[in-house]
Amino acid sequence: MKIRIYNSLSNKLETFKPIKEGQISMYVCGPTVYNYQHIGNARPIVVFDVFKRFFEYVGYKVKYVSNLTDVDDKIINAAIKEGVLEEDITSKYSEAYFKLIDDLNCNRPDITPRVTETMSKIISFIEDLMSSGYAYEVNGDVYFRIDKLEEYGILSNINKEDLLVGSRVETNEDKESPLDFTLWKKTKEGIKWDSSWSRGRPGWHSECVVMIKDNFNNEKIDIHGGGNDLKFPHHENEIAQSRALNNHSIANYWIHNGMITIDDEKMSKSLGNLKWAKDLIEEHGGNVIRMVLLSSPYRSPLNFSKETIDNSKNEVERIIGALKQAHFKMSINDFKRNNDFSNELMDEFVGALADDLNTPNALSVTFETVKWLNQAIRGNSLKETNYYYNTLLEQNKVLGLKYEERVLTKEERELYFDWQELIKIKDFINADRLRQQLMDKGII
Numbered sequence: 001m002k003i004r005i006y007n008s009l010s011n012k013l014e015t016f017k018p019i020k021e022g023q024i025s026m027y028v029c030g031p032t033v034y035n036y037q038h039i040g041n042a043r044p045i046v047v048f049d050v051f052k053r054f055f056e057y058v059g060y061k062v063k064y065v066s067n068l069t070d071v072d073d074k075i076i077n078a079a080i081k082e083g084v085l086e087e088d089i090t091s092k093y094s095e096a097y098f099k100l101i102d103d104l105n106c107n108r109p110d111i112t113p114r115v116t117e118t119m120s121k122i123i124s125f126i127e128d129l130m131s132s133g134y135a136y137e138v139n140g141d142v143y144f145r146i147d148k149l150e151e152y153g154i155l156s157n158i159n160k161e162d163l164l165v166g167s168r169v170e171t172n173e174d175k176e177s178p179l180d181f182t183l184w185k186k187t188k189e190g191i192k193w194d195s196s197w198s199r200g201r202p203g204w205h206s207e208c209v210v211m212i213k214d215n216f217n218n219e220k221i222d223i224h225g226g227g228n229d230l231k232f233p234h235h236e237n238e239i240a241q242s243r244a245l246n247n248h249s250i251a252n253y254w255i256h257n258g259m260i261t262i263d264d265e266k267m268s269k270s271l272g273n274l275k276w277a278k279d280l281i282e283e284h285g286g287n288v289i290r291m292v293l294l295s296s297p298y299r300s301p302l303n304f305s306k307e308t309i310d311n312s313k314n315e316v317e318r319i320i321g322a323l324k325q326a327h328f329k330m331s332i333n334d335f336k337r338n339n340d341f342s343n344e345l346m347d348e349f350v351g352a353l354a355d356d357l358n359t360p361n362a363l364s365v366t367f368e369t370v371k372w373l374n375q376a377i378r379g380n381s382l383k384e385t386n387y388y389y390n391t392l393l394e395q396n397k398v399l400g401l402k403y404e405e406r407v408l409t410k411e412e413r414e415l416y417f418d419w420q421e422l423i424k425i426k427d428f429i430n431a432d433r434l435r436q437q438l439m440d441k442g443i444i
């Protein structure tokens, strides 16, 4: 199966080839756990969940690692503001983050390392950068020495000179170059660790490099992912550190998802249009929010509006409604099911996703499948109902909408047949009563 992926490192669509046959190593930058996740943060959660599901569907074994940043100024400030410990903040919002993953019906990453648990390795990584001359210490702070790198800016395609011109007059006199970034910070407030430079904490950019080394046997990986907003400086600085010590750019494929706007405006705290993913899920359900996030190609910007939500709601209802109806029809008729499904439709569906995870094109195959399924249900063809039902279930292994088969109890079946009987003898008053009961139970 030929898979094409847009590689941010080359700015090209490339034919995907994993380092080890049949296996994929994937790392995605996770959240800083000082608050709830807004809808923009939910996009990579769903996008990379679908990437993983797709790779697994076509036969790869995927190891997916995504970190939790549980040491950060924002966490320390939140702890001070609320008068609690940092770990109270991080455990509360880590839990909320995992709940969000579950509510979006995503599978949790295989490993979710935390900074607090990786500290000794981060410190020894910075020591390695020091001893190789890629880092220097000033008054207990440690910086990365950009000038020692031949190339900087290969991911975002900016060169050092342009960056220097663009950078405002640097107030930090300690740094050799305004582009140098912090590896270790001497700190007075908040949680801190001992190091040979000072008591303090690491900068943000080292943790991912260290966690990747740590969880993938010190080897280069296939995919490094994250939101577009992380390209610069975060991913650029991850690459800089890896090139310094490992002489490679961490991953063969860098994948970035596009940003989200709200009613065509940039989402930001200052504009007051920030939407927490949990609130949107509470209002519209996880399936609908998941569908909104799949409705555009992952690299495109995605606009969140009443219209996009309404469309997705409608689409979810069409898919889940058809599945429910088909399943009910088969079970009430005691149809003996088999596992047949349409290879033709699946080839189309998988083919769309193999083209840089084109979810809108894959979804159009799904709606075609829904159309066939509805036709089979209406035509009372149980064999075909079973066939397209299975096809839709296959597709949903990748789409990942929450759907559970409802097994009817003996009483529920009897209720249904009683209702049918009442219709036959034209006792519509009682038939309506049973119909309401069936509807209340969600059977019809």
Ligand SMILES: [Zn+2]
Pocket (backbone or CB within 6 Å): 028, 029, 030, 208, 234, 238
């Ligand atoms: Zn990262």
